[in-house]
Structure formats: C-alpha cells, structure tokens
Amino acid sequence: MPTPDPPLPDDWPALWQRLLHARAQAAAAPPPDGTLSAASAALLAVYQPLLQARQAIAGSAPHGHPGTWTVAQLGQSLDGCVATAAGDSYYVTGPQSLLHLHRLRALCDAVLVGAGTVAADDPQLTTRRVPGPNPVRVVLDPAARLDGRARLLRDAAAPTLWLCDARHAAAARERLQGGAAEVVAVPALLDAADPARGPDPARVLATLAARGLRLVFVEGGGVTVSRFLAAGALDRLHLVIAPVVIGDGRRGLQGAGPARMADCLRPPAQRLALGDDMLWDLDLRPR
Ligand SMILES: NC(=O)c1ccc[n+]([C@@H]2O[C@H](COP(=O)([O-])OP(=O)(O)OC[C@H]3O[C@@H](n4cnc5c(N)ncnc54)[C@H](OP(=O)(O)O)[C@@H]3O)[C@@H](O)[C@H]2O)c1
Helix, strand or coil: CCCCCCCCCCCHHHHHHHHHHHHHHCCCCCCCCCCCCHHHHHHHHHHHHHHHHHHHHHCCCCCCCCCCEEEEEEEECCCCEEECCCCCCCCCCCHHHHHHHHHHHHHCCEEEEEHHHHHHHCCCCCCCCCCCCCCEEEEECCCCCCCCCCHHHCCCCCCEEEEEEHHHHHHHHHHHCCCCCEEEEECCCCCCCCHHHCCCHHHHHHHHHCCCCCEEEEEECHHHHHHHHHCCCCCEEEEEECCCCCCCCEECCCCCCCCCHHHCCCCCEEEEEECCEEEEEEECCCC
C-alpha cells in the first residue's frame, strides 16, 4: 500500500511546473543544466521525450500513423505479472512509481486502458497525486463487455470516451444512460472475420487523433499493452519492475516471441530508480 507521497528533490516542484508550462506551449523541455540536482536531472531525462514528441507533432502535418505518439507503462513483479490471478494490482509498485504514473497522465492528451482493467480496478485515471491537467480518459472495449457502471464512465472527473466497435456501440449507449462518458463507435475496430484478434491499435490512434488527442498513454493492462506493442503502435514503453514475486498472476507483456534470442526485442533503454522499483524506459523508435 503506498504511503503518503514520498519526499522529492527540493528543486523538483519548480522543474515540474516548467515541464507543465512546456507541455501547454508545446515547447521543448528545459535542458538540464548545472543547477539541477542529480535526482531532478534523472527525472527530467525520463519526461523529456514526451515533451519532444509534443513539439514534433505540433510542427508536423499528420500522415498515417505519424502525428500521434504513444507511451505505455506496466508496473510488474520480478516474474512479469501486473496483478495476482484474482486481478488484484493494488499495489504492485511503490509510491514513487505511482507518482510517475500520474506524471505520465499529466503530460499526455489521453490515457487509455483496456476493459479488463476497468472491470478489475474501477480506476479513476486522474492526476490527483500531482499538479497538472487530467488527460481525456479512454476505455477500449470493442465488444462493449462492460456493464456501464464503472466510476470513470459516470463521475465526470475528466472527459471520458468509451471506444467500441460500431456494431456494439448501441448496447454501450443503452447501458450508459445517465453516465457522463461519450460512447464512440469506431468502424471496423474489430475484424468482423476474426474478432478474437482484438481491436486494431491503428484505428484506435486514428480515432483519437481525429479528436486532437495525439499524445496517448496506454496504461494497461497486459493484454492491451501487448497488442499495441505487437502492432508496432508504441513509441516508448516504461516497464517498472518491483521487487515482488507474484507467481501465477496476470501477465504483463505476453504473446508469441521469436525462437532465437538474437531476434528478440532489445531496444535502447535508460533506467531510473523509483524508490525500490526500477523503471526501464525503452525507446522503441530509435533514430
Ligand atoms: N500493474 C499494472 O501496471 C497494471 C495496469 C493496468 C491493469 N493492471 C491489471 O491488469 C489486469 C487487467 O489486464 P488485462 O491484460 O487482463 O486486460 P486489459 O488489457 O485491461 O483489457 C483487455 C482484456 O480484458 C478482457 N475483458 C474485456 N471486457 C472484460 C470484462 N468486462 N471483464 C473482464 N475482462 C474483460 C478482454 O477480453 P476480450 O478481448 O475477449 O474482450 C481482453 O482480454 C487487472 O487485473 C488490472 O488490475 C495492472
């Protein structure tokens, strides 16, 4: 259970305000200089790519998949689980990692989770632990399996989109009555011939981009992040590894991998200690 917010470097609150200002202006992050503490400089290095992406997007005409930028995050155990088998994920990682999660939300336009996460966690997906704007909340539920009673579909704490395949949107609207979210009907979100393949991440991102939501944070769970990764729809992946062993829990990254180690994904990475946890920040689109 996270304790109250952990101590931060003395110079971090002012630097975070500068990052929020850069976000609002779609400007570059302040460069690290000799006046920053080492701890704040290390945090800055993790958030700089998000601000650079916003700046690049603001200066480029969208064509196809470019024009959006996505970061995903999973808080996982040493044995690669994001929750127990019963679906309990409160909390895999520690308090500093929780602050990191809220900062990612604040720097992105939208935070997206799969329906399994909404069903298991009933999350709020706000930035209540850090100063900064709430992103638009997006629930990816192509077959409209949720019952419409989830907190984020009803509380109006931030704009919320319930993304369904067009064939299932009417059912979602019926269940949402009195709720505050918007049901978005996405044509061909599921492949009609093979719905078991799951939602098409490119269609998800195009739908969000059409609403001006270009920096997207995919917050879980494992199935959803894995689908985005397999589709080549992630620019960056933050894996936060906590010193805990879960056993037969819900998997984080999953799916078929190559037969040979030499063919496995081994992207450039930077590391940052978040209390007892270790953040691996993977750059999936190295220049
Ligand atoms: N530690 C972390 O960073 C983190 C982050 C987020 C979530 N979590 C945990 O991850 C788990 C959820 O992740 P996930 O990978 O299973 O799913 P997910 O990626 O959140 O959502 C997609 C999966 O949920 C299934 N699903 C759809 N509607 C559902 C419903 N009403 N009830 C149950 N499942 C439904 C989907 O099945 P179909 O494709 O068949 O429709 C699909 O397999 C939860 O236990 C949550 O606590 C952990």
